Amino acid sequence: MEKFNYPNKYFKMTPKRKDMADRTGRAVLPIKYTPDFVGKDHKWIIETKGYLPSHHDFSMRWKLFLHYLVGIKSDYILFIARNSSQVDQAIQEIKKSISDGEI
Structure with a gap:
């Protein structure tokens, strides 16, 4: 915004x-928001910070970001990961989406 x-x-x-x-x-x-990881050659975003109760404004920023992506008709795939195993899961899903030609 x-x-x-x-x-x-x-x-x-x-x-x-x-x-x-x-x-x-x-x-x-x-209002500024920068995702933690953004794909360069493919459209994916991984967010790993801010998903804590102490980051009380994250929910609002994330929703505004989602609204922005919808407004520009973006086709990014998005992940919010809390721990390393969820990041690993996101990476596997990204690899699968690339293999399947989805992104």
């Missing part, structure tokens, strides 16, 4: 102040 300006009044809480800060007219920064 690109940066943008919200056209109406906008107040935001801040960790250093008791009152809210007036953010009216200021730029809202972009």
Whole structure:
């Protein structure tokens, strides 16, 4: 998501102040997401980080990323792996998809 300006009044809480800060007219920064591993010659993505409760914004970023891929009519195959055996499984599935000509 690109940066943008919200056209109406906008107040935001801040960790250093008791009152809210007036953010009216200021730029809202972009949301960025970079997958951990992306295929160069074939369309696959493996995500291995962020799938922890401590990364509370990951679900939102991932859903926005999926929405982006749907919007551009992407045909990437996607994997979210928590451990090395799941990464191994993703790699095997990628190899199979390449062999079958799916990607």
